[in-house]
Amino acid sequence: MDWDDIRIFLAVARAGTLAGAARITELSQPTMGRHILALEAAVGHTLFQRTDEGFIPTDEGYMLLGHAEKIEGEIQSLRRRLEGNVDALSGVLRISSSDWFGNHILSPIIADFRTHHPNVTVELITDARLLNLARREADIAIRIKPFEEQDVVQQKLIHMNYGVYAATDFSAPKAGDGLGCSLITMDSGFADFPDAKWLRKLLPNAAIGFGSNSREAQAMHCKAGAGVGVLPCLLAQRIAGLQRLDLGEEPPGRDVFIGYHYDLRQLGRLRKFVAFLQSHPYLHEVDSSQCPINFV
Numbered sequence: 001m002d003w004d005d006i007r008i009f010l011a012v013a014r015a016g017t018l019a020g021a022a023r024i025t026e027l028s029q030p031t032m033g034r035h036i037l038a039l040e041a042a043v044g045h046t047l048f049q050r051t052d053e054g055f056i057p058t059d060e061g062y063m064l065l066g067h068a069e070k071i072e073g074e075i076q077s078l079r080r081r082l083e084g085n086v087d088a089l090s091g092v093l094r095i096s097s098s099d100w101f102g103n104h105i106l107s108p109i110i111a112d113f114r115t116h117h118p119n120v121t122v123e124l125i126t127d128a129r130l131l132n133l134a135r136r137e138a139d140i141a142i143r144i145k146p147f148e149e150q151d152v153v154q155q156k157l158i159h160m161n162y163g164v165y166a167a168t169d170f171s172a173p174k175a176g177d178g179l180g181c182s183l184i185t186m187d188s189g190f191a192d193f194p195d196a197k198w199l200r201k202l203l204p205n206a207a208i209g210f211g212s213n214s215r216e217a218q219a220m221h222c223k224a225g226a227g228v229g230v231l232p233c234l235l236a237q238r239i240a241g242l243q244r245l246d247l248g249e250e251p252p253g254r255d256v257f258i259g260y261h262y263d264l265r266q267l268g269r270l271r272k273f274v275a276f277l278q279s280h281p282y283l284h285e286v287d288s289s290q291c292p293i294n295f296v
Contacts, residue, residue, distance in 0.1 A: 001039065001042045001043065002039070002042070003071070003075070004035060005036070005038050005039035005042070006039065006068045006071060007072070008025060008032050008035040008039075009035070009036060009039055009061075009064070009065075009068060010068050010069065010072060011025050011032070012055050013055070013068075016053075016054040016055060036048065045061075046058055046060070047061035048061055077263060089120055089268050089269050090119035090120060090269070091121070091269060092122075093120055093122050093123070093139055093270060093273060094123045094136070094140070095122060095123070095124050095138060095141075095142070095273075096126075096137070096138035096140070096141040096142065097124070097126060097141070097143075098128070098144075098215070099128075099214055100219075100235050101234075101235075102124050102125075102126040103126065103216065104216075105234060105282065106124060106142070106277075107124065108282055109276070109282050109283075110124065112280070113272075113273055113276050117269070120269045120273075122273075125138060130143070132149075133147075133152055133259065134149065134151065136261075139261075139270055140258065140259070140260045140273065141258070142257070142258050143256070144160070144254045144255070145255075145257065146257055147257060147259040151261055151262040151263070152259045152260070152262065153259065153262055154257050155257065155258060155259075156256070156257055157257060157258045157277070158256050158283055159254075159256070160232050160233070160234060160253055160254050160256050161233050161250070161253040162195050162230050162231065162232055162252065162253055163230070163244045163245075163250070163251065164199070164228055164246075164247055165219070165222050165228070165229060165230075165231045165242045165244055166222050166225075166227070166228045166229075167222060168242065168243045170228065173203055173206065173228060175248045176203075178206030179205040179206070180206075181205075181206040181227060182206065182207055182209030182226060182227030183200070183206045183207065183210075184211075184226060184227045184229030185199055185208060185211055185218070186211060186212070187211035187213050188211060190213055191211075194252040195230040195251045195252060196230070199230050199251065202247060203228075203247075206228075215231060215232060219231050219235055219236060219242065223241040223242055230251045258274065260274070
């Protein structure tokens with residue numbers, strides 16, 4: 001069996017379609033189809049049922065899938081260990097974060113980092129998905145909850161405070177009521193976020209006017225005068241046209257965690273960037289009288 005055939009088999013099994021696997025592998029659908037046929041010929045079994053809904057593994061396909069994932073894990077582990085021993089400050093560093101944190105916080109820090117280390121190529125992936133560090137979908141991930149994956153080195157980066165924001169000419173609603181006020185908050189898929197629950201509790205009679213999983217989209221709606229929302233202070237204080245409202249109590253904050261795979265702990269460019277990020281003053285450029293940041 002050829003590893004390239006197995007690699008493409010994994011991509012098709014995970015995506016469920018050749019089109020989805022094409023986006024992962026950056027190969028054409030006919031090319032992937034030839035690899036699947038070659039693998040089926042090598043093992044002597046049909047590995048997928050071709051249906052209108054996509055490719056569904058057969059019993060033999062599911063059997064191969066478990067072994068293929070183990071093979072992939074060993075190859076990725078070898079690559080991480082080999083690269084993790086490289087001290088040179090060059091090569092590619094892939095960083096994953098939420099959209100607003102990547103756009104407003106990480107981007108200027110990365111630009112500053114590259115003025116000191118121009119031979120490092122940084123790829124910033126802003127995605128709501130939790131990318132797999134073991135498969136090197138990202139080298140560094142920044143999240144608002146602790147990592148649960150095995151073999152991940154993690155630490156708290158900052159405690160991030162939140163505030164209630166609206167357009168500068170917006171009249172603050174009365175806490176405990178909110179009648180006639182429009183809420184700008186998370187969409188229904190993230191309605192259990194602490195700040196979203198807190199806002200609905202504080203303004204029980206307000207109607208939800210706009211929901212989005214994008215904090216930046218929420219901020220733009222607040223700025224447009226469409227209502228009030230809870231925003232990270234690190235974001236809100238970088239957008240002109242917003243004011244912070246005092247409703248008598250503060251919304252709950254969130255801890256921000258940074259993580260990377262254990263095998264990459266000695267990778268020079270990763271270690272240098274983590275240290276650079278932790279000490280960068282851009283994380284502190286918030287009015288401490290309004291929104292203190294406890295840096296760890």
